[in-house]
Amino acid sequence: MKRKTARKAKAVKAKRGGKIKAARAKKPAKGQRPVAAKAADAIDSLVTASAQALGLDIEPAWYGGVKFNLQLILRIGALVDEFPLPDDAEPAPVFHA
Amino acid sequence: MLETAASKFMWNTAAEIAHAVASGRAKAVSVVEATLARIREHDPLLNSFTDVVEQRALARARALDKARAAGEPLGPLAGVPFAVKNLFDIAGLRTLAGSKINRDRPPAKRDARVIERLEDAGAILMGALNMGEYAYDFTGENIHYGASHNPHDLERMTGGSSGGSGAAVAGDLVPLALGSDTNGSIRVPCSLCGLFGLKPTYGRLSRARTYPFVASLDHVGPLARSARDLALAYDAMQGHDDDDPVCAERAAEPVMPVLELGAAGLRVAVAGGYFKCKSAETVAAMDRVAAALGANSDIELPHPDRARSAAFVITASEGSALHLDRLRTRPNDYDPAVRDRLIAGAMTPASLVVKAQKFRRWYREQVLKLFGDVDAILAPATPCTAPLIGQQMFTLDGVEMPVRANLGVYTQPISFIGLPVVAVPVPLDPLPIGIQIIAAPWREDVVLRLAHALEKKCVVGVTRPAL
Numbered sequence: 001m002k003r004k005t006a007r008k009a010k011a012v013k014a015k016r017g018g019k020i021k022a023a024r025a026k027k028p029a030k031g032q033r034p035v036a037a038k039a040a041d042a043i044d045s046l047v048t049a050s051a052q053a054l055g056l057d058i059e060p061a062w063y064g065g066v067k068f069n070l071q072l073i074l075r076i077g078a079l080v081d082e083f084p085l086p087d088d089a090e091p092a093p094v095f096h097a
Numbered sequence: 098m099l100e101t102a103a104s105k106f107m108w109n110t111a112a113e114i115a116h117a118v119a120s121g122r123a124k125a126v127s128v129v130e131a132t133l134a135r136i137r138e139h140d141p142l143l144n145s146f147t148d149v150v151e152q153r154a155l156a157r158a159r160a161l162d163k164a165r166a167a168g169e170p171l172g173p174l175a176g177v178p179f180a181v182k183n184l185f186d187i188a189g190l191r192t193l194a195g196s197k198i199n200r201d202r203p204p205a206k207r208d209a210r211v212i213e214r215l216e217d218a219g220a221i222l223m224g225a226l227n228m229g230e231y232a233y234d235f236t237g238e239n240i241h242y243g244a245s246h247n248p249h250d251l252e253r254m255t256g257g258s259s260g261g262s263g264a265a266v267a268g269d270l271v272p273l274a275l276g277s278d279t280n281g282s283i284r285v286p287c288s289l290c291g292l293f294g295l296k297p298t299y300g301r302l303s304r305a306r307t308y309p310f311v312a313s314l315d316h317v318g319p320l321a322r323s324a325r326d327l328a329l330a331y332d333a334m335q336g337h338d339d340d341d342p343v344c345a346e347r348a349a350e351p352v353m354p355v356l357e358l359g360a361a362g363l364r365v366a367v368a369g370g371y372f373k374c375k376s377a378e379t380v381a382a383m384d385r386v387a388a389a390l391g392a393n394s395d396i397e398l399p400h401p402d403r404a405r406s407a408a409f410v411i412t413a414s415e416g417s418a419l420h421l422d423r424l425r426t427r428p429n430d431y432d433p434a435v436r437d438r439l440i441a442g443a444m445t446p447a448s449l450v451v452k453a454q455k456f457r458r459w460y461r462e463q464v465l466k467l468f469g470d471v472d473a474i475l476a477p478a479t480p481c482t483a484p485l486i487g488q489q490m491f492t493l494d495g496v497e498m499p500v501r502a503n504l505g506v507y508t509q510p511i512s513f514i515g516l517p518v519v520a521v522p523v524p525l526d527p528l529p530i531g532i533q534i535i536a537a538p539w540r541e542d543v544v545l546r547l548a549h550a551l552e553k554k555c556v557v558g559v560t561r562p563a564l
Contacts, residue, residue: 046444047444050443050444051440051444054421054425054443054444055425056424056425056428056440056443057425057428058440059428062428062433062436062437062440065433065434065436065437066437066440066441066444067441068437068441069413069437069438069440069441069442070441070444070445072441072502073409073410073413073441073442073445074445074449076405076406076409076410077406077409077410077445077449077453078406079402079403079406080403080406080407080410080449080452080453080456081449081452083400083403083452083456085452085455085456085459089455089458089459090455090458091451091454091455091457091458092313092454092455092457092458092461093313093454
């Protein structure tokens with residue numbers, strides 16, 4: 001529990017332009033398959049990394065709201081993501097020069 | 098009843114007012130004075146106006162009366178008071194778009210194109226209307242300016258984001274208002290406030306000098322108390338505009354000359370599957386409208402759930418891109434509910450947004466095929482009548498879900514591909530609810546004809562609230 005809070009606080013304190021240290025993934029032991037990060041942790045990582053990259057300061061009070069909404073977008077967006085489209089499918093807006 | 102300034106022209110439609118002014122039975126100045134009196138009397142309850150342009154309206158009315166006295170021809174909307182959601186530029190006012198942040202913008206130098214066109218037709222602008230912050234809203238609530246109140250029950254939502262537009266027209270402050278609709282922001286308030294609303298084909302009406310939300314999906318359109326008034330306003334606003342790159346290069350296609358053709362010869366079906374809402378009010382309203390139009394068969398739109406998802410993704414991403422810099426510098430000046438969604442939208446993977454735009458084209462092609470077999474499709478506008486202001490959750494088909502995200506569950510898959518829609522009000526007791534009449538692109542004539550035919554049969558229509 002304490003570790004989780006500390007991680008969240010670290011994420012929230014990340015300042016615009018600050019150093020972004022990429023977390024080094026632990027190498028799986030020989031013969032062992034890599035284990036996917038837990039979904040909730042992955043969202044925490046995405047929120048933290050995106051906020052740093054975009055220069056957005058997220059106050060602790062909003063963190064939950066941002067995370068909830070990003071989860072919602074990804075959950076709802078999965079319906080689009082999983083739908084097979086041909087490689088030559090054109091996006092809706094077409095620019096005319 | 099003693100006639101007061103506020104009781105003159107009460108509950109008159111735009112067409113009735115224009116006829117009275119054009120025929121000389123009423124002065125435009127009297128109409129404007131009555132409108133101002135009603136705004137003073139009732140808007141403290143409705144909270145629909147954020148600015149009233151009293152002097153401008155009176156000056157315009159005096160000019161109209163002078164023109165008539167001189168024998169000059171008056172336009173089809175002569176003397177009709179109207180108001181606009183406060184994301185339309187009004188010369189001399191700050192375009193708030195429901196926000197606190199936009200108070201720091203300089204006043205607009207020129208009116209939005211559609212305001213210019215309505216005034217060219219003789220209409221008289223009365224002011225700017227409340228809305229959900231930056232149009233990212235289905236409720237009509239606003240943390241900075243307060244919620245708009247539903248005239249049928251002041252404790253209930255107007256729906257949004259064109260909430261002030263819904264309240265002002267249903268509350269008889271003006272007979273006509275303009276709103277914008279990205280995912281349902283005209284159709285949702287029309288459903289909850291019991292009004293007629295037109296969301297035209299994407300690219301039909303100019304959005305020039307309106308504050309944007311999601312360029313891929315933004316539309317503007319009128320809200321009124323009759324289908325005829327929608328047609329009058331729509332005809333006045335049509336036409337290409339170089340100032341809006343999305344505005345189609347099509348000649349105006351007036352609907353008024355064909356409005357009386359009615360429903361004869363038009364094939365109508367009911368949207369099935371995803372759109373089969375089980376709420377008692379939606380079922381009752383749909384049964385009534387479908388029976389009146391002889392819509393005996395269902396038609397399945399392909400993957401409307403994915404269409405809604407794709408609209409959700411595009412909205413989150415484009416909306417956040419618009420606001421990203423302000424989210425960095427003034428995050429505390431946003432409504433927290435809007436800010437958190439915008440920040441999350443900025444984190445949406447680009448690949449998902451591109452996929453959503455590709456799906457949009459695929460979905461459009463599939464839906465357009467359906468219009469080979471039918472001329473119009475009926476779908477609910479909202480899953481329920483107006484929720485209470487502040488209500489967070491509601492039950493849809495036995496599942497409890499958030500109000501804010503789901504009031505537009507039936508409107509999003511339609512505006513996603515820019516189809517023209519009229520929301521028609523079914524006057525249920527105690528609260529009205531809307532049904533969407535949907536047609537193929539550029540066939541506003543079909544949806545307005547059907548809405549007008551239903552109104553003449555008294556199947557749909559506005560009810561007057563007891564304010």
